Amino acid sequence: MDVKVTELVIFCILFALVSVLGFVASRWRRPESMEHLDEWGLGGRNFGGWITWFLLGGDLYTAYTFVAVPALMYGAGALGFYALPYTVVLYPIVLLPLVRLWSVSHVHGFVTPADFVRARFGSSTLALLVAITGFVATMPYIALQLVGIEAVLKAMGVEGKWPITIAFLILAIYTYNSGLRAPALIAFVKDTLIYLTVIVAVIVIPAKLGGWDAIFEAAGAKFSAPAAQAAGSGLLLNANNQLNYITLAFGSALALFLYPHSLTGVLAARSRDTVKRNMAALPAYSFVLGLLALLGLMAIAAKIVPVGADPEAGVAGDRNTVVPLLFDWAFPSWFTGIAHAAVGIGALVPAAVMSIAAANLFTRNIYTEYIRPSASPAEEARVSKLASLAVKFVAVILVLGLDTQYSIDLQLIGGVIILQTLPAVALGVFTRWFHKWGLVAGWAAGMAAGFWMLWTIPNPATKREHFGGSAFKLSELGLDTKWTIYTGFLAVAVNLIVAMLVTWGLRAGKVPDGEDLTKPSDYTAEQGDPKVHDIPELVADGKTSST
Template sequence: MDVKVTELVIFTVLFVFVSVLGFVASRWRRPDSMEHLDEWGLGGRNFGGWITWFLLGGDLYTAYTFVAVPALMFGAGALGFYALPYTVVLYPIVLLPLVRLWSVSHVNGFVTPADFVRARFGSSTLALLVAITGILATMPYIALQLVGIEAVLKAMGVEGKWPITIAFLILAIYTYNSGLRAPALIAFVKDSLIYLTVIVAIIVIPAKLGGWDAIFSAAGAKFSAPAAQAAGSGVLLNANNQLNYVTLALGSALALFLYPHSLTGVLAARSRDTVKRNMAALPAYSFVLGLLALLGLMAIAAKIVPVGADPAAGVAGDRNTVVPLLFDWAFPDWFTGVAHAAVGIGALVPAAVMSIAAANLFTRNIWTEYVHRDAGPVEEARVSKIVSLVVKFVAVVLVLGLDTQYSIDLQLIGGVVILQTLPAVALGVFTRWFHKWALVAGWAAGMAFGFWMLWTVPNPATKHAHFGGSAFKLSELGFDTKWTIYAGFLAVGLNLLVAVAGTWILRAAHVADGEDTTKPADYTAEAGDPGVREIPELVGDGKSST
């Protein structure tokens, strides 16, 4: 494929522009010193409603989302639409635990979810497990941001891994320099470009294809083929994949705000009220996500052939490229460059926040807890900066060393893994009833069961015998059915069962439990209340921070 110069030039210009913003962000609302995790890792805990909205939107709706959801619609049909109900039910579910977690974290100075678990259950072991789980679940997620950049580069005719390596090197440097302020500032540009691209696409592309009737007719014709029917694909769900659809949507909703990067964006908000308003406003992104998903069906109607595909030989190719190729088919070169930049820049915000969150977990819950207990704020900030570089380096190595599809499989594992922190983190903000060792046992049971289920899932399309997806066949448990279910849903169910039973047994045996150092009032505190750390009115240059 020839290099499309106009598209590449516009993509590069916009990419350089946001990179400059990343470096400039170090002076945006700059405090007297950045050598503190509250400043470098949480942006001063002072982000207002608009900044938090853009940051969380840019953090949660990643570059991979923008290419993978339409790609799943392109390949499987209705099953790919699970992302819409998942994000719709997400915000009402997480509203109450997030505002309580914000309050207790601001009163006690918690930077990570493992900090909270350490104080709530009096267990350094449980906190360590939560920290390790968060880091392991985040690593492939960071690597997958590269998939979005790689997809648009392929569509522009740019081959090889060196452009991705350069992009992440730049990202690593300005994140090291500016901390959370960099992705917060870049999120304004990224989200504006995404909204612009989607609005134009939803108007222009259907008009070029002859309307929505033609789009759905083309999708219906593709999925009516015997091979598609055998694989469970279709414009509508079939009887065998409905349970998987529902549990995948609900399980994904429960998992998303357990990821460390999601909680980092929440803890950076200046007040409980800011968190509440954002949970009410963030569904606007779900509307955009629904429109993005429909791009997969548009690609079918436009007869888009993924990069590397050979329909005659039955080779599917890289379906992540269908959206960039659809843009290339529908738009003039200059606007295609803008659309590609929207997806490419969409990788920078989540990758930066994810690396910061993973670094904070390592610093607070591994380094300070087990390596250097006397580490002060300056040392913690410096360790986090270094670890954020290491995290990005490992992510690049993952993508360079593994087939892209294997990286995707790793991310599927990540969702099942992070769900196992739900009892300690999400339920922990409401109750101290669970015994710390019962939570440890539940975590171990859920992880073991989850990995076993994922091990049994093949992917014939990619010829992977194991870890080929998250749809677990209930027949593997002895049920006479073809139904499948989301593996993470069953794993966290077992986790909770073991945690509840273990708590009853340990309490009956009078086994000593950890001490809860938080107080009931901590969970309802608002900015300005006694005990909540004050937000400074002035920053380093003497200008108002509001």
């Protein structure tokens, strides 16, 4: 494929613009010193409603939105639309846990969910497991963002892994320099480009294809083919995948705000009320997500062939490229460059926040807890900066080494992992009933069950025998059915059952539990409340003094 020069030039110009913003962000609302995790990792805990809205929107609606969901719609049909109901039910579910977590975190100065678990259950072991889980689950999610950049580069005719490496280096440098302020500032540009691209796409592309009737007719014809029927694909759900669809949507909703990067955006908010307003306003992005998912069906109607595909030989190619190729088919070169930049920049914001969140987990809950308990806030900030570089490096290695035909698998597998922190984190803000060792036992059982189920799942399209998706066949449990279910949903059910049984046993045996360092009033504290944690003043020697 020849390099499309006009598209590539516009893409590079816009990419360079946001990179400059990333470096400028270090001076935006700059405090006297950035050598503190409250400043570098949480933006001073002072983001208002608009900044938080753009930051969370840019963080939650990612390259996965633009690339992976339409790719799944293109390849599997209706099942790929699970992302819309998932984001519809998400915000009512998470509203109350998040505002309570914001309050207790500001009272005590928590930076990570593992900080909260450490104080709530009095267990460094449980906190370590939560930190490791968050770190591991975040890695494939960061890799997914880089897959989005790779997809648009392939569509522009740029082959090889070196462009991703360059993008990684730029992202790493300005994140190291500016911390959370960089993705917060870039999110304004990213969301503007995305809304522009989506509005143009849903007007122009259906008009060129002859309307929505023609789009759904073409998609219906593809999915009515015997091969598609045999693979379980379809324009409508069938009897065997409806349970998987429901549990996938619900399980993904439970998982999203357990990710460290999602909580980082929440903890950076100025007030409890800011969190509430954002949970009410963020569903606006769900409407855009529904339109984006339909791009997969438009690609079918436009007869888009993925990069590297050979239909006659049965080679599927890289389905992540269908949306970039659709833009190339529908738009003039100059606007295609803008659309490609929207996807590329859409990967930068979440990748930056994810790397910061993962680095904070390592610093607070591994380095400071076990390696350097006497580390000063300035040392914590330096270690977190270095850890954020390492996280991005590992993500690049994942992209280089993994088959990412269905890149959404990366996110779904990460969801199975992060769901195992639900009892300790999400339920922990409401109840202290679980025994700390019950939660540890539940985590171990859920992880074992989740990885066993993922191991048994093949993917015929990619010729993988293991880790081929997240739809677990209930027949593997000896049931006489063709139904499938989301692995994460089943794994967290095992987690909860084991945690409850072990807790009952330990309570009956009067086994000592950890000390709860929080109080009920901590969970309702608001900005201006005298109980709310003040960010320490930073002084020259790296020590702190309370304001």
